[in-house]
Amino acid sequence: xxxxxxxxALLKPLQLVNGAVExxxxxxxxxxxxxxxxxxxxxxxxxxxxxxxxxxxxxxxDVEEGRTTIPAKKFLDxxxxxPDQVEIKIEQQENRLLLxxxxxxxxxxxxxxxxxxxxEAFESDIEFTIKQGILKSLIDATQFSMANQDVRYYLNxxxxxxxxxxxxxxxxxxxxxxxxHRKIEANLPKKQVIVPRxxxxxxxxxxxxxxxxxxxxIGDNAIRATTSSAVLTSKLIDGRFPDYRRVLPKGGDKxxxxxxxxxxxxxxxxxxxxxxxxRGVRVQLENNLLKITANNPEQEEAEEIIDVEYxxxxxxxxxxxSYLLDVLNNLPSDEVRITLIxxxxxxxxxxxxxxxxxxxxxxxxx
Numbered sequence: 001x002x003x004x005x006x007x008x009a010l011l012k013p014l015q016l017v018n019g020a021v022e023x024x025x026x027x028x029x030x031x032x033x034x035x036x037x038x039x040x041x042x043x044x045x046x047x048x049x050x051x052x053x054x055x056x057x058x059x060x061x062d063v064e065e066g067r068t069t070i071p072a073k074k075f076l077d078x079x080x081x082x083p084d085q086v087e088i089k090i091e092q093q094e095n096r097l098l099l100x101x102x103x104x105x106x107x108x109x110x111x112x113x114x115x116x117x118x119x120e121a122f123e124s125d126i127e128f129t130i131k132q133g134i135l136k137s138l139i140d141a142t143q144f145s146m147a148n149q150d151v152r153y154y155l156n157x158x159x160x161x162x163x164x165x166x167x168x169x170x171x172x173x174x175x176x177x178x179x180x181h182r183k184i185e186a187n188l189p190k191k192q193v194i195v196p197r198x199x200x201x202x203x204x205x206x207x208x209x210x211x212x213x214x215x216x217x218i219g220d221n222a223i224r225a226t227t228s229s230a231v232l233t234s235k236l237i238d239g240r241f242p243d244y245r246r247v248l249p250k251g252g253d254k255x256x257x258x259x260x261x262x263x264x265x266x267x268x269x270x271x272x273x274x275x276x277x278x279r280g281v282r283v284q285l286e287n288n289l290l291k292i293t294a295n296n297p298e299q300e301e302a303e304e305i306i307d308v309e310y311x312x313x314x315x316x317x318x319x320x321x322s323y324l325l326d327v328l329n330n331l332p333s334d335e336v337r338i339t340l341i342x343x344x345x346x347x348x349x350x351x352x353x354x355x356x357x358x359x360x361x362x363x364x365x366x
Contacts (some may be wrong), residue, residue, distance in 0.1 A: 001037050001066025001092040003059050007082050007101070013044060013055030014076055016230055019202050021072040022048030027117075032069035034116045035097075039065070045116070046072055051198050052119040054231040067113040070097050078106050119233050122224055124217035126162055128186040132227065133210030135203070138169045141180035141357045143200050144326050147173035154239030157196045162188040162218070170244045176323045177247050178330075180357040193218055194241055199234030206230055247360055249346045252339035256285060257309040257352055260336045263290070264328040266304035270294040271321040273302040280364045281321040285340075286314045294321070317343045318366035324349075327359040 014033075022030050025048065034045040040059045045052065082088065082101050089100045092110070099106040139158070147155035150173065161168040165188070168181040195203070206214065206227055217224040225232045270281050274294040284291040288311070292304040317340065327349050328336065335352035349359045 001035070001068060002062070002064035002090070003037055003042065004061050004087055004089045005042065005057070005059060007079060007086045007088055008084060009057055010042075010088060011079055013057050013229060014079055016205060017044045017046035017053045017055045018072050018076050019205055020046040020048055020051045020053040020198075020232075023073065029069060029111050029115050030117070031072060032111055032116070033072045033075060034067065034069050034113060036067040036113070037063060037065050039063075047117060047119060048198075049117060049119075050196065050235050051202055052233045053202060056229060066092050068092055068097060068110045069113055069116050070108045070110055074108060075099075119222070122217070122219055122222050122233060124219045124224065126188055126191055126218045127215065128162075128167075128184060128188060129213050129215045130167070130182075130184050131210065132207050132212045132214045134182050134184070135214055135216075135225075136207045138167065138180055138182050139200060139204055141330055142169040142171045142178040143204075144330065145171035145173060145176050145178035145359075146197055146200070148197070150174070154194055154237055154241055157194040157237045158200045159192060159194050159241045159244070160218070160223070161190070161192045163190045164188060170241070172242065172244070172247070175320070175362050176326075177244060177360040178327075178357070179244060179248075179359070182356065191218060192241065193223060194237035194239060195223055195234060196237050199223065199232075202232050202234065206232055247346075248358070249339070249341055249348050249360065252341045252345075252348060254285070254312045254315055254340040254342075255310070256290065256338040256340070258290065258306065258336055258338070260328055260331055260334055262306050263308075263336065264325065266292055266306050267321055267324055267328070270302040270304050271325070273300045274321055278364070279320045279322050280318050280366045281324075282316065282318050282366050284314070284316045285310050285312075287311065315340060315343060317347070318364040319347070319361055320364055323361045327361065331357065331359075 036043040043056045045054045086101050091098045097108045097110050159170040166181050167184050170179045215226045222235050270292045275296045281294045290308045295301040333351035337350050337352045339348040346360050346362050
């Protein structure tokens with residue numbers, strides 16, 4: 001294997017595939033990247049057996065085909081440390097890889113490409129193409145509500161649901177729920193799959209541009225996303241996700257309309273004096289006023305009052321302030337609508353006008 005490549009052309013796909021590499025694994029070869037040259041295409045593959053990322057780039061000039069595996073982090077660190085726009089010459093010599101650029105020279109140990117694990121054959125039931133910007137906005141609107149290392153393993157991921165011309169994403173950690181949907185140009189059967197946290201993170205990193213296409217293929221045990229320069233394959237979580245429709249509060253008649261930024265800033269200030277462990281704030285509503293209070297074991301107290309649209313009976317309810325701030329950071333509109341039932345029921349938070357995302361936050365006892 002022998003080829004030359006511009007440092008900047010190599011760096012972007014190399015950084016992408018490094019995201020899938022597992023540093024602390026029992027199999028030494030999983031700390032390596034599979035590097036293949038075929039024709040005038042360089043392919044690099046990284047995997048942790050759950051997620052596989054393949055990046056590719058076109059080569060120019062004289063090329064010798066071949067394949068091997070090299071230490072992922074060392075290779076990335078070397079390429080990152082070289083000056084911009086230099087040419088890198090790479091050559092395989094038996095069980096070593098020689099990398100030269102200007103007066104710099106590096107020799108990396110290799111392991112045989114035949115030992116590199118291959119993600120099992122993938123068969124898709126559903127396939128569709130959408131804009132990368134749409135997929136990214138859908139993930140951004142929901143992923144923060146995923147559980148992290150919960151014993152209910154099916155919550156440690158993002159539920160993707162296809163239904164006709166609608167693609168939905170749902171995430172919950174048992175205390176809050178995020179739901180968002182986008183219309184797509186397809187007519188798809190109804191199917192639900194749970195993408196694990198790492199797969200979700202790498203899906204976001206595939207983003208190259210708002211109007212560029214990404215093709216999503218969903219099978220029984222894996223999901224694959226293909227862009228012009230990369231292919232991501234992620235195993236799915238085998239489990240039953242809670243019925244999110246039953247979690248959505250119904251019959252709420254107490255509606256608050258507030259400035260998103262004003263409410264967010266008031267919550268941020270009040271959170272400074274909230275209990276560091278429980279992060280609780282008390283919200284009190286009366287005619288066109290919303291009062292936020294927070295206190296902590298040191299007997300310190302914060303109080304914030306803002307003007308809102310609210311014309312109903314007085315209400316007091318407690319929330320984890322971090323959950324409210326997460327929602328407000330991910331709603332794009334200037335005004336938010338909060339629908340409440342009583343002091344013991346979950347709140348439904350949405351954009352005031354556009355309704356393609358909704359968030360449920362459970363109350364706290366304070």
